[in-house]
Structure formats: C-alpha cells, structure tokens
Amino acid sequence: MELNRYSKRVTSDPSQPAAQAMLHAIGLNRDDLHKAQVGIASTGWDGNPCNMHLNNLAREIQAGVNSEKLLGLVFNTIGVSDGISMGTSGMRYSMPSRDIIADSMETVVRAQWYDALIAVVGCDKNMPGAMMAMGRLDRPSILFYGGTIAPGCHKDKKDLTIVSAFEALGEHTAGKISKEEFEQIILKSCPGPGACGGMYTANTMSSAIEAMGMCLPYNSSNPAVSKNKNSESHSVGDYILNLLERNLTPRKIVTQKSLENAIRLITVLGGSTNAVIHMLAMAKDFDLSLSIEKIQEWSNDTPFLADLKPSGKYVMQDLHAIGGIPGVMKMMLAEGLLHGDCLTVTGVSIAENLEKIPSLTDDQKIIHPVSKPLKPTGHIQVLFGNLAPEGSVAKITGKEGEIFSGNARVFDKEEDANNAFQNGNIKEGTVVVIRYCGPKGGPGMPEMLKPTSLLMGSGLGDSCALITDGRFSGGSHGFVVGHVCPEAYEGGPIGLVKDGDEIVIDASSNTIQVLISEEEMNKRKSEWQKPEIPVSGFLSKYRRNVSSASKGCVTL
Numbered sequence: 001m002e003l004n005r006y007s008k009r010v011t012s013d014p015s016q017p018a019a020q021a022m023l024h025a026i027g028l029n030r031d032d033l034h035k036a037q038v039g040i041a042s043t044g045w046d047g048n049p050c051n052m053h054l055n056n057l058a059r060e061i062q063a064g065v066n067s068e069k070l071l072g073l074v075f076n077t078i079g080v081s082d083g084i085s086m087g088t089s090g091m092r093y094s095m096p097s098r099d100i101i102a103d104s105m106e107t108v109v110r111a112q113w114y115d116a117l118i119a120v121v122g123c124d125k126n127m128p129g130a131m132m133a134m135g136r137l138d139r140p141s142i143l144f145y146g147g148t149i150a151p152g153c154h155k156d157k158k159d160l161t162i163v164s165a166f167e168a169l170g171e172h173t174a175g176k177i178s179k180e181e182f183e184q185i186i187l188k189s190c191p192g193p194g195a196c197g198g199m200y201t202a203n204t205m206s207s208a209i210e211a212m213g214m215c216l217p218y219n220s221s222n223p224a225v226s227k228n229k230n231s232e233s234h235s236v237g238d239y240i241l242n243l244l245e246r247n248l249t250p251r252k253i254v255t256q257k258s259l260e261n262a263i264r265l266i267t268v269l270g271g272s273t274n275a276v277i278h279m280l281a282m283a284k285d286f287d288l289s290l291s292i293e294k295i296q297e298w299s300n301d302t303p304f305l306a307d308l309k310p311s312g313k314y315v316m317q318d319l320h321a322i323g324g325i326p327g328v329m330k331m332m333l334a335e336g337l338l339h340g341d342c343l344t345v346t347g348v349s350i351a352e353n354l355e356k357i358p359s360l361t362d363d364q365k366i367i368h369p370v371s372k373p374l375k376p377t378g379h380i381q382v383l384f385g386n387l388a389p390e391g392s393v394a395k396i397t398g399k400e401g402e403i404f405s406g407n408a409r410v411f412d413k414e415e416d417a418n419n420a421f422q423n424g425n426i427k428e429g430t431v432v433v434i435r436y437c438g439p440k441g442g443p444g445m446p447e448m449l450k451p452t453s454l455l456m457g458s459g460l461g462d463s464c465a466l467i468t469d470g471r472f473s474g475g476s477h478g479f480v481v482g483h484v485c486p487e488a489y490e491g492g493p494i495g496l497v498k499d500g501d502e503i504v505i506d507a508s509s510n511t512i513q514v515l516i517s518e519e520e521m522n523k524r525k526s527e528w529q530k531p532e533i534p535v536s537g538f539l540s541k542y543r544r545n546v547s548s549a550s551k552g553c554v555t556l
Contacts, residue, residue, distance in 0.1 A: 003036035003070070003244045006113045006139065011037075028071070035071040036244055039114035041105045041133075042074055043126045048081035050123035050202060053193040053224060054146045057233045058120045061144060064237030065118070070244070072237070073114070077104040079123050082447060082473065083162045083196065087418065092444030094125060095471070096542045098278070099555045101129025102285070106136050115139060116240050122146040122195050124474070127205035128278035131214065134250040135285035140243035141250050142236055142345045143215045145206040147224030148316035149194030154184050159315050161197040163475035165189040166449055170457015173422045194224030198309030200474030203316045204271030205278060208262040210325050213253045213344035217353050221324035223317045242347050254286050257339040261350070263295055264337050267302040267378035268328065268367075270311060272474025273393045273482060274447075276380065280552030292382045292391045292550050296510070299378030302337060304397060305368045310477040311397040312374075314366045322364040326357045334359075335370050374398060383481060383512040386521065387467075387493050387503065390485035391550045394507055395472065400479040402507040404465040406431040408497050408514070412488075412531070414451060414470070421454035428463035431503040435494050436533060437470030438487025439553045443535055443543040449473035452480055465505055467512070469494050471549070481505055481512060483549035489530065490548075496524040 004011065010019040011033040023033060040062055044054030058074050065072030080097040084090075109117050116139055119130035127143065134141040152160030165186050172182040195202035206220035216239065222228055242248075259279065266275045276295055283290035306328075308314050319328075332338040333354055340351030360367055368374055375398040383392045396402060409426065410433045411417040417434050420426050432451070439445045448470050455461055456478055465479040469487035472480055488495030493514065497503070502515040514521075535543060545555040
C-alpha cells in the first residue's frame with residue numbers, strides 16, 4: 001500500500017537528487033525516504049500560556065508518528081495572545097493571525113509535499129486557522145488541541161480565569177476591591193499552561209471541531225495539565241496511519257451535517273460569538289455552504305444548556321470531569337440534536353465513537369437537561385435592522401433579558417470608551433457604541449473584552465448595552481452586540497449614529513434599530529466622510545483583502 005502519495009514526488013523521483021540530498025542531510029537514510037511524511041505544525045511559543053507547552057506535545061506526537069514507521073517532521077507557525085494584546089493596538093493583529101496560520105500551514109505542506117498534517121494548537125485563532133488549511137489541502141489530517149488551563153483561586157473567588165483579571169480592573173476602578181486584592185487576582189487568575197478556561201473562544205472552537213470529527217474524542221476538553229495529555233498525544237500516530245491507509249481526508253469527514261453538529265454543540269454550550277466568523281471561514285475552505293441566516297436557524301431550535309463561564313459558574317476542566325465533550329455529544333445524540341452518521345478521524349462515525357462513552361450522570365450540575373434548559377433557544381442571535389442591514393451577532397443567554405432600549409454614547413476608538421468607563425462617565429441606560437473597529441476599519445476587527453469587562457466589573461452589566469462593528473471575546477458577557485455590518489469604515493449606519501440617538505435592541509424579534517427617520521439617515525449619509533485611519537505593513541494588505549464579518553472575515 002502506497003502511503004507516500006505526495007512525498008514521493010521529491011523522495012523517489014530520480015530527477016530530484018538535490019531534494020533527496022537535503023533530506024539525507026537532516027539524518028534520513030534510504031529507507032526513510034520511502035516513508036510517508038507527516039507534517040506536524042506546532043503553534044507553540046514561549047510568550048503565551050495557551051501555547052507554551054505545545055512544542056513539547058508536538059515532540060510527543062512526533063514520537064508516536066515515528067513509532068508507526070511514518071516520518072513525523074515538526075514545523076512551527078505563529079500565534080497571537082488575545083489576552084496579552086487585548087485593549088491595545090496589538091489586538092488588531094489577532095483576527096489576521098488566523099489567516100496567516102492557515103496560509104503558512106498550507107504553504108509548508110504543499111511546498112514540502114507532506115502526505116498528512118497534524119496541527120498542534122492552543123489559542124483562539126489557532127484552531128480555525130489550522131482547519132482552514134486542512135480544508136484547502138484535503139490530505140489526511142488531525143487537529144490536536146493543547147487543552148484548557150486550570151482555574152485560578154483566591155480566597156472566596158474560585159475558578160478564576162483571564163476574564164477575572166479584566167473584570168477586577170472594573171471592580172477596582174469602581175472602588176469595590178482594594179489595590180492589593182486587585183493585584184492578587186492578577187497573580188492567581190492564570191496558574192499555568194493551557195487556553196483560557198471558560199467556554200471562551202479557544203474552548204468553543206476546540207469543542208466545535210470535535211463535533212466536526214476532526215480531533216480525537218475527549219481531546220477538546222482534556223485539560224493541558226493532566227495525566228492523559230501526553231499519552232493522548234502519543235496515540236495520534238496510530239490514528240494518522242489509519243487515515244493514510246484509508247486515504248480518509250478532511251473533506252470526506254467535514255460535511256454540511258458536520259457544520260450543523262458543530263453549531264448545535266456551540267449553542268448547547270453557550271459558546272463564543274467568534275464561532276460565527278470562524279465557522280463561516282472554515283466552511284468556505286471546505287467548499288461548504290454556510291450563512292449567518294443558517295446559523296440563526298439552527299440556534300432557534302437548539303436549547304442553551306451549559307452553566308459555563310462567562311455567564312455561568314463552571315469551567316472547561318469541570319466539564320471534562322463529568323464526561324467532557326463526548327458526554328455532551330452523547331446526550332445530544334439521544335435528544336436528536338446531532339447527526340450520528342458523520343465520520344471522524346477515528347475512522348468510524350460519531351455514533352460509533354459514542355457507543356462506549358458513559359452518559360452524563362443525573363447528579364451533575366453543569367449540563368442542564370433539555371427539558372429544563374437555561375434558555376429554550378440558542379444564545380447566539382443574528383440581528384438585522386437599519387443599524388445592521390447586513391447583520392450583527394448578539395450573545396443573549398437569557399440573563400440579560402431580550403430587549404434593551406437606551407440612548408447612544410458614541411466612541412470612534414475603543415481607548416476612549418475604556419477611559420470613559422474608568423472615569424465613571426458611563427451612566428445607566430446607555431447604549432455604548434464603539435465603531436471603526438471592523439475588519440477594515442480597525443483594521444483587524446479587535447475584540448472588546450476590556451470594555452465589556454469594565455462594564456461588568458463596574459456594576460453596569462444589567463443597565464447598559466454595548467454595540468460595535470468589532471468583535472467580542474468569548475469571555476465577554478452582558479447585553480452586547482458585535483459584528484455590525486456594514487462596518488463604519490465602509491459607510492455602514494453604525495458610523496452615522498450620534499450621541500443621544502435612541503437605539504433599540506430586540507433579541508426576541510432579532511432586530512437592532514436606531515430610532516431616526518430614513519430621511520435623517522440619508523442626510524447623515526450624504527454628509528459622512530470616511531476618516532483617515534493610518535495603517536502600514538501587513539495590516540494594509542489585510543484591509544485591502546478582508547471581507548465583512550458576515551462573510552467570515554476571509555481574505556481569499
């Protein structure tokens with residue numbers, strides 16, 4: 001059986017002696033040149049807890065691959081820490097990093113003629129970036145998630161996460177906690193390696209990808225610091241060999257049904273709104289059809305069941321302890337919320353994987369039964385209206401209510417909004433508008449975790465709303481609406497809003513309106529001028545090529 005379908009182009013072709021000489025130089029012998037070559041793409045780097053352990057996991061995976069008489073070759077690509085860059089101009093590089101990751105993995109695998117790909121990923125944009133590359137390449141592939149971080153703890157504040165540090169700033173600013181308490185929370189929020197601990201974007205996307213069949217069962221919920229992580233990584237070699245032998249490629253695994261499985265799991269878990277953008281982008285690279293309207297349709301008839309942070313009590317490590325993502329998927333399959341016939345990287349279907357998985361126990365408190373949901377329909381709500389003619393995305397868990405009306409307080413820069421929160425200049429009943437933060441306007445569509453954390457930490461979470469043409473972190477909660485399209489930089493209506501305008505956000509009718517006449521809107525439109533937002537380097541190229549958020553911020 002020929003497993004080196006691609007690598008033989010450079011290893012067996014007598015007209016490629018230079019390629020073979022270079023491979024001998026890295027220590028390969030003649031027999032090695034006949035082995036299938038597996039590219040192991042690590043997003044590991046020292047500067048971020050989400051990624052700090054991934055290079056070690058990549059070497060464990062390499063050992064497992066080599067033990068199957070395959071040739072594992074590790075290469076690296078970039079990452080951007082959202083938590084470190086958040087609230088600064090560095091955050092503009094976060095969303096674009098997804099496409100750099102996809103492009104770089106595609107580049108190395110195609111250029112080097114690798115027969116298969118294993119992506120070792122950790123932080124938010126790593127997962128969708130790797131999946132986009134896998135969809136383009138369509139060579140046997142497995143995604144391996146480095147796992148969630150352990151929760152932090154300080155006095156009576158248990159299960160601290162990165163969001164705890166952001167919200168502590170709001171609490172300290174509002175005089176609710178001392179400087180010493182603030183510093184202790186910072187010190188203890190992130191106790192070691194692993195991705196941010198709640199159902200934030202990293203854990204949302206890893207869970208979605210497990211539902212799509214592209215990682216091993218339990219991989220998405222298995223914590224970074226656990227006894228199983230190294231043995232799990234070593235086992236990947238056996239599964240990639242099976243995929244190579246069967247030529248079972250990502251496009252045979254990821255189908256329209258797989259996309260639906262992923263969206264429904266995201267909905268059950270209360271996952272990040274960033275999943276909307278990433279699912280749209282991944283679907284495009286798999287040549288599958290997906291729209292914000294379809295995501296809304298699936299959200300409408302899927303219940304929200306998980307009591308997970310940011311709006312709930314528990315973290316991903318807790319979920320793993322009661323049965324992990326397979327336990328949730330088994331419950332969903334029993335309730336008719338999952339297509340069990342979809343293939344996975346194990347070589348068998350979801351239903352077959354779940355046969356021997358224990359069911360969630362009746363005494364666990366994290367996943368509510370379908371008969372008693374936290375919310376009978378999904379938390380992700382796609383809103384349209386004169387403020388968002390091409391759509392926007394809200395995260396409505398039910399705790400915020402479904403309708404908010406207030407007067408606009410407009411900011412053209414996130415920094416100005418943050419300063420207003422910290423100076424106590426935002427009053428109850430306000431709809432905070434942060435604009436010129438979209439894919440082109442930012443550029444890069446930065447996340448608004450800092451302003452939403454200041455909003456919650458200062459005690460305004462129940463009395464204010466926040467809308468933006470930027471994004472929200474998976475850690476954001478409260479009455480927030482992002483991805484407003486068209487964005488302000490493209491002349492969208494959000495760029496025409498003035499201080500004092502009344503805005504009505506209605507998640508029951510899926511509308512977002514600014515209460516001004518069409519005549520007044522047209523008058524403002526005729527007077528609007530695109531602001532100069534200087535940009536250089538890579539972000540200039542990104543601005544020229546990126547699509548709207550409603551299309552997934554894709555650059556191809």
